[in-house]
């Protein structure tokens with residue numbers, strides 16, 4: 569993995585300045601810029617930023633947090649990265665898009681690995697495809713309970729049934745753990761990505777939809793899965809209050 573490209577040695581030989589980590593980034597010097605909460609300085613309600621924080625926590629990497637608003641995000645982030653957040657600044661480099669940041673961290677900071685066989689990961693990703701858009705469309709919709717609301721609820725339930733079926737599917741081998749990929753034995757990036765989105769769903773269903781989907785009754789495997797990932801230390805250590813989630817969706821609903 570870490571053989572530096574041949575060109576790099578030539579640059580080094582010429583005595584030009586190169587980043588101290590060379591081809592292999594080292595821990596330290598990480599800052600995560602992410603959406604701020606209602607007061608403009610606390611951690612906001614972004615499930616994508618939460619995903620990145622879970623990965624950083626799983627890897628035991630230290631990082632500074634910079635909750636930012638349109639007014640407080642750094643000018644370089646606006647100029648060179650369209651102001652996109654979450655953004656992970658790692659010394660002289662910056663990465664945006666939660667999936668890209670997560671892959672970067674998992675590739676260069678391998679312990680513990682947050683992946684599984686490619687085939688299993690691809691299958692799990694296919695199952696979760698479209699989940700967050702259906703959560704978002706349903707939670708955003710007002711008035712709650714009208715005909716369109718019902719249709720959006722059914723579409724979310726469809727997405728949840730795919731998760732439920734997957735969690736009960738043992739065609740690739742008996743399940744040996746609660747997680748989403750393969751036989752469920754390993755916590756992977758898929759779980760790190762999924763857990764924050766399910767946290768938003770749970771909070772939004774309760775706050776805005778009178779718990780119109782009874783997850784425990786209709787999707788028992790999924791309920792068990794949610795309990796497991798919500799209890800994971802990396803998730804607990806990076807959670808923000810339900811009120812912040814409600815604040816975020818309330819803005820989207822107005």
Ligand SMILES: N[C@@H](CCC(=O)N[C@@H](CS)C(=O)NCC(=O)O)C(=O)O
Pocket residue numbers: 602603613614615616637638651652653654664665666667
């Ligand atoms: N596709 C992006 C989505 C990121 C995103 O939607 N971020 C929103 C909050 S959830 C945000 O930070 N908004 C505030 C801003 O951009 O200033 C990713 O995966 O990183």
